[in-house]
Every structure is written in C-alpha cells, then in structure tokens.
Amino acid sequence: MVKVSVVIPVYNVEDFLGECLDSIVNQTLDDIEIICVNDGSTDKSLDILNDYASRDDRFTVIDQENGGHAVATNRGMKLAKGKYLFLMDSDDILELTALEDTYKLAEEKNVDFVLFQAINYYMDTGEYVKAENYSMNALADFVGDRVFNYKDIEDYIFDIAVTPWTKLYNREFVERCGAIFPEGLVFEDNVFFWDVLFNAERIVFLRKHLFKRRWYSTSSTTSGGKHFVDSIAVNNLIIDRFMKYGMFEKNKAFLYNKKIRLVFMRYNKIKDEFKEYFYEMMKEDFTKMLNSERYDDFIQSIYLYNKHRFDSVVYSNNHEEFKILYENATLRNQNKNLERKIRKLSFENNAVLHSRSWEITSPLRVVKKIFK
Structure with missing residues (x-):
C-alpha cells in the first residue's frame, strides 16, 4: 500500500x-x-x-x-x-x-x-x-x-x-x-x-x-464574489454538526455569536454589486430563526451588538433601509466602546490623583533625599 x-x-x-x-x-x-x-x-x-x-x-x-x-x-x-x-x-x-x-x-x-x-x-x-x-x-x-x-x-x-x-x-x-x-x-x-x-x-x-x-486578491476565499453568500449555509451546517454530536448546548453562545459575526464579515467584504443579494439571503435565513422555536434561546445567547445587527436585517423592508439600520447599530456599538474607554481612563486618572506613590519618584523628593 x-x-x-x-x-x-x-x-x-x-x-x-x-x-x-x-x-x-x-x-x-x-x-x-x-x-x-x-x-x-x-x-x-x-x-x-x-x-x-x-x-x-x-x-x-x-x-x-x-x-x-x-x-x-x-x-x-x-x-x-x-x-x-x-x-x-x-x-x-x-x-x-x-x-x-x-x-x-x-x-x-x-x-x-x-x-x-x-x-x-x-x-x-x-x-x-x-x-x-x-x-x-x-x-x-x-x-x-x-x-x-x-x-x-x-x-x-x-x-x-x-x-x-x-x-x-x-x-x-x-x-x-x-x-x-x-x-x-x-x-x-x-x-x-x-x-x-x-x-x-x-x-x-x-x-x-x-x-x-x-x-492574493483573486483567491476564491478573498475575492468577494457572489459565492460569499455560501457562508450563511455553511454556518448553519456547522451548527447542525454540533447538534449531531451533542456539542451544541455547551457551545451555543459561541456558535450563535460567531454565526452573526461571520455573516456580517462576509457581507462587508462582498463586492458592492452582490450586497443586495447577500442582504436578501441574510433576511431569509434570519427570519427563519426569528420564527423558530429556538429564537428565545438564540436571542438570549447573543451579544447586544449582534442583536442590533440581527434586528437590522429582520426588521428592515429593503436593502436601503437595512443599510441605515446597520449603520446605526454599528455607531451605537462604537459609542458604547468609547464610553467604556472613557470610564476606564476616568478610573485610572482618579486612581493616580488619589495616590501618593508619585511622591516617591518626584524629582524634588529625590534631590531632598540625596542632600538630606
């Protein structure tokens, strides 16, 4: 052999x-x-x-x-x-x-x-x-x-x-x-x-x-061709495999969030001429989830930003309306991230202001210690 x-x-x-x-x-x-x-x-x-x-x-x-x-x-x-x-x-x-x-x-x-x-x-x-x-x-x-x-x-x-x-x-x-x-x-x-x-x-x-x-730019996985829509079906097949092998329940949050993330990643990368078609396929797929018995489980498992992105698809009436809702969801997420950074910086600044550790390395204190 x-x-x-x-x-x-x-x-x-x-x-x-x-x-x-x-x-x-x-x-x-x-x-x-x-x-x-x-x-x-x-x-x-x-x-x-x-x-x-x-x-x-x-x-x-x-x-x-x-x-x-x-x-x-x-x-x-x-x-x-x-x-x-x-x-x-x-x-x-x-x-x-x-x-x-x-x-x-x-x-x-x-x-x-x-x-x-x-x-x-x-x-x-x-x-x-x-x-x-x-x-x-x-x-x-x-x-x-x-x-x-x-x-x-x-x-x-x-x-x-x-x-x-x-x-x-x-x-x-x-x-x-x-x-x-x-x-x-x-x-x-x-x-x-x-x-x-x-x-x-x-x-x-x-x-x-x-x-x-x-x-390279013309590779089938990077070219942004119409076949990028296949990612919708592939994500569903992956979830099916996890269900088949009894691995879905412990991984459902990751799988559901990954499904939304990857679908939108492909939408962002697909050529402009195919975006409306991609939206229509997304809407068909997401609407099935909206009407399924798994919807409550799904919506409780996904992050807020992914929920907003999901809603921008299922509650839009056409591609133009979806683009506005999607942009709004993205801006809301960016704003929330900025608020988080501001709170972190504010906390760090307050910590510095209320700390006396700076005195140890203060140049004036170092000079005073040397000549004491």
Missing part, C-alpha cells in the same frame, strides 16, 4: 500550479500517489498537470467539467489508495519534509490525524507571517506531544485551524466516519473539519510550520 495519497483539486491556477506541484514531487517521502482533479480549468492548468504526469508515474490526472472545489476533492478522495491522505490546495506550497515528518509521527502515535502549523504568504508584499490562527500555539502549549481528542481540548476546539491542509489523515478513518465536503459551497472545509474532529479518537500535534498559505 502506498504511504500517502495527495489529492489536489485544480481550477485556473496556471500561475501557481508549478510551484505547488514541485513542492509535492520533491517530497522527501517518495512512496506517495498524486491525484490531481482538473475541475474544468479554462487556462493552461490541465496542460501543466499532463506535463508533470508524463514525467512522473506517481501522478493520476482526472479531467472533469467544473463542479466546484468540493466536488473535485471528494472525487479525488474516492480514488485514493494510500494509508494516509493529504488534501493539498493547488496554489499553495508544502515544505519538502512535511509528508515524511507527519507520516512518521502518525505511525509512531497510531493516530486518526496529525495536526501541524502553517504560515501565511502575502504575495502583494512578499511577507511571511506566522499568524496565530495557523500556528495554534495555545493548543500546542496545552497538548504538548500527548495524544488527545476533542474531549480533552474543549476549551481550544475553536482555536484549531479548520483547513484540511494542516492535517495528515488516516484514510480509513476518514472513510469510516463518512466525512466529505458539502458540494456546491465555498468555505466547505469548515463542515468537513467538524465531522473529522468529533469522530477522531486519537490526534497528535506536530509543532512545525510545514505549509505556506498563499494570499
């Missing part, structure tokens, strides 16, 4: 694909298969894949009509035969020792998956940043080199990067738990992650930055 199956969904990444594939074919672990699923690319991506395949018999190239990242990934996973599974993004870069390092640790610890660190690469500036969201240092400090599962790290489960490319999975484990990527959506790796995490009995953390995440 091949040691690691690398699955790479590919769509219109001719500018980055060669660097990505070089980082795979030159891995220090040779015993791998490389399954590339070309998802209807209209650029030279397929030609690049075929060129690599002609020179390396570890490649399998599948060409299909465009179905989306999830469809391509799921198809590649079905074809995988390796003991372990690595899901690679076609515009990113893997450190050359990554598969060997994670494979050896997975074998040594007999785990369902190995979790490791990634680094951000910002193309516009050429900067590499070890950000906390992909470094997960708090979790790393807590677990050390111990084998753990989600029950051992309940205070840290939301600190784990949901991205599949920060993990080496035992392939039979993934098949056993039935984890797949929901098709037709972006940000779908969130759902796959929770299915995997809640089923895993043995996880280990490798404290190494083994993956370079490339950030």
Whole structure:
C-alpha cells in the first residue's frame, strides 16, 4: 500500500500550479500517489498537470467539467489508495519534509490525524507571517506531544485551524466516519473539519510550520464574489454538526455569536454589486430563526451588538433601509466602546490623583533625599 495519497483539486491556477506541484514531487517521502482533479480549468492548468504526469508515474490526472472545489476533492478522495491522505490546495506550497515528518509521527502515535502549523504568504508584499490562527500555539502549549481528542481540548476546539491542509489523515478513518465536503459551497472545509474532529479518537500535534498559505486578491476565499453568500449555509451546517454530536448546548453562545459575526464579515467584504443579494439571503435565513422555536434561546445567547445587527436585517423592508439600520447599530456599538474607554481612563486618572506613590519618584523628593 502506498504511504500517502495527495489529492489536489485544480481550477485556473496556471500561475501557481508549478510551484505547488514541485513542492509535492520533491517530497522527501517518495512512496506517495498524486491525484490531481482538473475541475474544468479554462487556462493552461490541465496542460501543466499532463506535463508533470508524463514525467512522473506517481501522478493520476482526472479531467472533469467544473463542479466546484468540493466536488473535485471528494472525487479525488474516492480514488485514493494510500494509508494516509493529504488534501493539498493547488496554489499553495508544502515544505519538502512535511509528508515524511507527519507520516512518521502518525505511525509512531497510531493516530486518526496529525495536526501541524502553517504560515501565511502575502504575495502583494512578499511577507511571511506566522499568524496565530495557523500556528495554534495555545493548543500546542496545552497538548504538548500527548495524544488527545476533542474531549480533552474543549476549551481550544475553536482555536484549531479548520483547513484540511494542516492535517495528515488516516484514510480509513476518514472513510469510516463518512466525512466529505458539502458540494456546491465555498468555505466547505469548515463542515468537513467538524465531522473529522468529533469522530477522531486519537490526534497528535506536530509543532512545525510545514505549509505556506498563499494570499492574493483573486483567491476564491478573498475575492468577494457572489459565492460569499455560501457562508450563511455553511454556518448553519456547522451548527447542525454540533447538534449531531451533542456539542451544541455547551457551545451555543459561541456558535450563535460567531454565526452573526461571520455573516456580517462576509457581507462587508462582498463586492458592492452582490450586497443586495447577500442582504436578501441574510433576511431569509434570519427570519427563519426569528420564527423558530429556538429564537428565545438564540436571542438570549447573543451579544447586544449582534442583536442590533440581527434586528437590522429582520426588521428592515429593503436593502436601503437595512443599510441605515446597520449603520446605526454599528455607531451605537462604537459609542458604547468609547464610553467604556472613557470610564476606564476616568478610573485610572482618579486612581493616580488619589495616590501618593508619585511622591516617591518626584524629582524634588529625590534631590531632598540625596542632600538630606
């Protein structure tokens, strides 16, 4: 059996694909298969894949009509035969020792998956940043080199990067738990992650930055396209997963607030031409919550600012009215934050005025002490 199956969904990444594939074919672990699923690319991506395949018999190239990242990934996973599974993004870069390092640790610890660190690469500036969201240092400090599962790290489960490319999975484990990527959506790796995490009995953390995440303006997760609306459905699927695995009640406040925060974050980042459509989808989704049996529980769980943002959607009659209500909610929140800062400064100033500790370091007192 091949040691690691690398699955790479590919769509219109001719500018980055060669660097990505070089980082795979030159891995220090040779015993791998490389399954590339070309998802209807209209650029030279397929030609690049075929060129690599002609020179390396570890490649399998599948060409299909465009179905989306999830469809391509799921198809590649079905074809995988390796003991372990690595899901690679076609515009990113893997450190050359990554598969060997994670494979050896997975074998040594007999785990369902190995979790490791990634680094951000910002193309516009050429900067590499070890950000906390992909470094997960708090979790790393807590677990050390111990084998753990989600029950051992309940205070840290939301600190784990949901991205599949920060993990080496035992392939039979993934098949056993039935984890797949929901098709037709972006940000779908969130759902796959929770299915995997809640089923895993043995996880280990490798404290190494083994993956370079490339950030650029035309990336599907940063471009602000119409698909940003998918975040609404994805948030609901995440909540469904927490309910399925009996983890909802203890995490409902976090999940409800995160749902509001992420939806508005996507609304703010989506292109102006799609904002009204996004608003309509928000209103449809939020109105369902307003009329559901869970509404009282929901409204008691969210912060005041999130309640105001929620109300700005459900009680507006159109997009223009919503924008006014949303702006008002934002200004109210900013005002409240300023009031909080003023109270803090006032308290600190009063503390200084009523303290005599300044006398100890007063220049005049220091001089008097010297010549006393």
